Amino acid sequence: MSPRDYDLEPFWMPFTANRQFKAAPRILVSAKDMHYTSEDGRKILDSTAGLWCVNAGHCREPIVRAIRTQAETLDFAPTFQMGHPGAFRLAQTIAHLAPGDLDHVFFANSGSEAVDSALKIALAYHRVRGEASRTRLIGRERAYHGVGFGGISVGGMTPNRKAFGTLLPGVDHLPHTHNLEKMANSRGQPDWGAHLADELERIVALHDASNIAAVIVEPVQGSTGVVVPPKGYLQRLRAICDKHGILLIFDEVITGFGRLGKAFAAEYFDVMPDMITFAKGVTSATVPMGGVIVRKPVYDAFMSGPDGIELFHGYTYSGHPLAAAAGEATLALYHEERLFANAASLAPYFEDAVHSLVGLPNVVDVRNIGLMAGIELAPRTGKPGARGYEALVRCFEAGLLTRVTGDTLACSPPLILTTSHIDQIFGTIASVIKEIA
């Protein structure tokens, strides 16, 4: 290992215990396909696609080439009153991938911005149709929708909210659907829990539908530790939203672009939301990009409203040329290598492998869907998160990158993986779980 030519101290790392990390840093210096290389020259198998995002695998040549060429051709084009071909082409490809009449794309630069954009579109949509009283937003407990004020307001992860004041007003939360007694070790969607969607009726009865703009949910909750929707739950949410004229937003920042073996979870679950937020996998994380896909009636409502700027919202980097080029090359690669189909065909093997951990010491739940898995460990008395963190560190020492939320390990590998990667992922996790007390 060569000596570091940089200081660890000045960088304030996000969502990281900075003092703990800097005392024993884990530094990644390069990556290729399924692996990272750490600063001490070890190959680390990536079981999390970075942060649920490197769906095509690392440093893939066609994507790298497209970014390089774009940087040499058109580095930036203004987004207001100007356009460039890549943004239009990418929007068209995404619209083709999305189900039904989800056919207009608004670009942002991250999942957080995508969520804020979708919430604002929902409010403005009702207003442009003459229903300006529909301002309330409904999220869900344990939800993660990024870190903007919109996202943390509808989000439901307490530590992400508690330090930041009153957040957006007029937000309610559905109950989360995770229940260890009723659904531990379910394979795929749990049988129990569809009735929890009926809580939406209670919220509507309290506020009246005429005041409610939208419901936003992750079809599968990722960041809280892979919480899979009960059978029939999303369908019920859709039906209740339809009954009351409420928009349904699926936050597919994690589930979009093949994670469940389809382009979007909406297709996998056969439930049509009014909007989909996306990010991460759209560029396989090579260049930051996010966005919102809206159904035709939503777009049309704006386009038949007053003349002029239809939506006073946008970012300097909406549809940035490098991101658009990366997105086009990424979606082409998904298509050419049939990566969504690969994810779908490996899902049963992945499921069997993760469920082989059931019964190991301290494993209280194993859950999975598509190429997402959560392994929940019992917390140590008085030290929530300590066992999970130790597992993460030991996996890394053993050559495996996993992710941990509290005491739940999460796996969401690149879609290019093979069965031998799956064996290595869950073999390593099994050994680590057996080692730690």
Ligand SMILES: Cc1ncc(COP(=O)(O)O)c(C=O)c1O
């Ligand atoms: C469902 C969901 N929404 C939004 C976000 C926020 O995305 P970003 O970190 O790109 O802002 C994430 C990030 O993990 C996410 O999982």
